[in-house]
Amino acid sequence: MNEATQESMNAAIEAINGDMGALWITIAAILVFFMQAGFTLVEVGFTRSKNSGNIVMKNLMDLAVGSIMFWAVGYGIMYGSDLVLGGFFRSSPAEQGYFFFSATDWYNLFFQTVFCATAATIVSGAVAERTKFSTYLILSAVLTTFIYPISGSWYWPFDDDAWLNTAGFIDFAGSSVVHAVGGGAALVAAIMVGPRIGKYVDGEVKVIPGHNMMYGALGVLILWLGWFGFNGGSQLAWGGDDTIAAGSVIINTNLAAAIGAISALFLTWIKYGKPDLSMTLNGALAGLVGITAGCGAVNAWGAVAIGLVCGLAVVLSIEILDKKFKIDDPVGAISVHGTCGFIGTVLVGVFALDGGLLYGGGASLLWVQTYGSLAYILWAAFGTFVVLFILKKTIGLRVSKQDEIEGLDITEHGLEAYPEHISSDK
Numbered sequence: 001m002n003e004a005t006q007e008s009m010n011a012a013i014e015a016i017n018g019d020m021g022a023l024w025i026t027i028a029a030i031l032v033f034f035m036q037a038g039f040t041l042v043e044v045g046f047t048r049s050k051n052s053g054n055i056v057m058k059n060l061m062d063l064a065v066g067s068i069m070f071w072a073v074g075y076g077i078m079y080g081s082d083l084v085l086g087g088f089f090r091s092s093p094a095e096q097g098y099f100f101f102s103a104t105d106w107y108n109l110f111f112q113t114v115f116c117a118t119a120a121t122i123v124s125g126a127v128a129e130r131t132k133f134s135t136y137l138i139l140s141a142v143l144t145t146f147i148y149p150i151s152g153s154w155y156w157p158f159d160d161d162a163w164l165n166t167a168g169f170i171d172f173a174g175s176s177v178v179h180a181v182g183g184g185a186a187l188v189a190a191i192m193v194g195p196r197i198g199k200y201v202d203g204e205v206k207v208i209p210g211h212n213m214m215y216g217a218l219g220v221l222i223l224w225l226g227w228f229g230f231n232g233g234s235q236l237a238w239g240g241d242d243t244i245a246a247g248s249v250i251i252n253t254n255l256a257a258a259i260g261a262i263s264a265l266f267l268t269w270i271k272y273g274k275p276d277l278s279m280t281l282n283g284a285l286a287g288l289v290g291i292t293a294g295c296g297a298v299n300a301w302g303a304v305a306i307g308l309v310c311g312l313a314v315v316l317s318i319e320i321l322d323k324k325f326k327i328d329d330p331v332g333a334i335s336v337h338g339t340c341g342f343i344g345t346v347l348v349g350v351f352a353l354d355g356g357l358l359y360g361g362g363a364s365l366l367w368v369q370t371y372g373s374l375a376y377i378l379w380a381a382f383g384t385f386v387v388l389f390i391l392k393k394t395i396g397l398r399v400s401k402q403d404e405i406e407g408l409d410i411t412e413h414g415l416e417a418y419p420e421h422i423s424s425d426k
Contacts, residue, residue, distance in 0.1 A: 017239035022107050024246070028233020029111040035118060035226035036063050041219030042285075043125045046210035046278065046331040050407025051129045052417035058124045058136055065137065066117035066144035073098050074116060074149035075109060079157055087161055089150040111233060115178055118230075119148045122182025123384075125331035126190040130197070130398045133412045135391050139384070143185060147383040151376050152177055168365060169372040170352060172249070173234035175293030175344040176373040183338020184380035186329070192388045193397050195328030197404055205323050208330070213277055220281045224257055227288045231295045245296065252295045253288065256307030260287020263311030271315075279315050282332045286314035289337055290344030293369075294352060302351030309347065310340040338377065345373040 040059040044052045076092035084091050092098050120143045127136065155164040155177060171177050199206055210216060231253045235246040264283020268276035290310030291303050298306065317335035321327045327334070349366030350357045357366055391397060398404070403411035410416065 020239050021237040024238035025111050025233055025236060026107045028229035029114050031226045031229025032114040035223050036121065038219045038222030038226060039121050041215045041222065043128060043331050045212045045216030045219060047128050049211040049418050050409055052409060053415055054133065054408035054412050055128060057133065057413060059121055061137055062121040062124065062140050063117045065141050066120050067113055069141055069145040070113045070116045071109065073145050075112060078149035078152040083161055087163055090153045115174060116144050116148050119178045119182045120144050122333050122337045123186045123189050125333040126186035126329045127193045128330045129408065130404050131193050132396060132399055134395060135397050138391060139387055142387050147380055148181055151181055151379045164372050167368050169368050170297050170348050171293045171345060172296040173231040173292045175289060175341045176376040179289045179292065179337040180341030180345065180373055180376045181380040183334050183341050184377035185384040187334045187338055188381045188384040189388060190327050190329050190334060192392065195326065197401060199328045200326050216278065216281055220284055224284060224288065227253055231292055249295045252298065252300060252303035253291055255300055255303045256287040256291035257284045259304050259307040260284050260311035263308045264315050267312055267315050282314050282336055283311040285336045286310040286340040289340040293345040294348035297348055297352040299353060305351060306344055306347045310343055313343055314340055342373045342377060346370050
């Protein structure tokens with residue numbers, strides 16, 4: 001085989017691998033897109049039926065508003081080539097503008113768009129059943145246009161201008177970049193909006209049960225499925241070694257989710273005398289969130305350890321926020337995404353095969369993982385506070401007491417998600 005023929009074959013193989021990588025990223029993005037249905041079902045199932053339509057509207061608009069704003073502005077802030085304020089965020093060059101037009105890279109825009117929508121929709125569950133729809137829409141728009149893209153630019157462009165990338169931070173698919181950002185925003189939002197009526201009475205915590213745990217369970221299973229695209233697609237390539245790496249990521253993801261559900265189940269069985277369904281479902285999600293940072297950096301045993309810790313942590317976190325701090329989070333979003341996003345990111349510093357504490361790397365990576373994750377949480381919390389403070393002083397954050405009692409489906413949207421005869425919590 002002569003040199004020219006060999007070069008031609010190499011070019012053909014490279015082109016095929018490139019096309020396979022683009023196809024894999026597109027398929028993964030479709031799976032992540034489907035996760036929006038999972039978030040919707042979890043939130044609907046874990047809350048009361050009189051607010052189901054409002055929840056559907058919020059999750060739908062997270063995707064719709066996020067798609068437009070990230071295409072128009074957010075992508076340029078996150079992946080632009082020009083640095084602003086010393087690299088605090090980026091900007092698209094003047095000749096390109098902010099509206100994203102790059103025919104060779106549409107699949108990457110789609111992949112990053114659905115990640116952005118995921119970060120925004122985390123907040124929805126934490127403020128469910130008492131927040132003005134108009135207020136939520138504005139917060140969602142700011143999250144997808146500025147808050148998420150700015151912090152995303154600190155790491156994911158994977159170049160020397162991204163300060164956390166330069167520091168050696170590891171967040172393969174977004175335990176902090178996506179989930180801790182959503183969790184930090186959700187924490188501030190839940191505090192500022194305040195608890196639902198009847199949640200805390202004379203210092204006593206009242207249980208407000210969700211109306212359909214079947215929806216909640218189906219939502220978790222859809223999210224579990226979508227996470228294979230969330231994490232596996234973050235390999236960003238397919239073929240040869242990338243195929244093996246993506247397979248390892250998917251197995252690590254599945255193991256962490258499984259052990260997260262099991263550990264939450266047994267902890268609640270011990271604490272409450274019976275295995276708790278909602279906590280077990282959140283345990284699976286906790287494992288998924290926790291492994292998202294390290295799924296490409298740890299082995300299977302590391303994935304099991306991270307999932308186990310997060311499955312236990314989510315139960316304790318939900319209880320502490322509810323009973324000690326009186327923070328009303330109807331679906332446990334703060335604990336699942338914020339607490340476990342932070343823990344999962346930090347544990348990469350322990351279990352990473354390259355640089356982890358258990359593999360001779362010392363405490364250096366552990367320190368980078370800790371301050372990196374905290375930076376994401378604090379930024380999201382600060383940005384959300386500023387937005388909601390302004391909204392509180394202008395249009396207000398929550399609906400009236402009468403509207404909350406009647407239900408947001410009627411008062412915010414003029415409809416009922418369920419026929420009258422099957423709605424039991426009016």
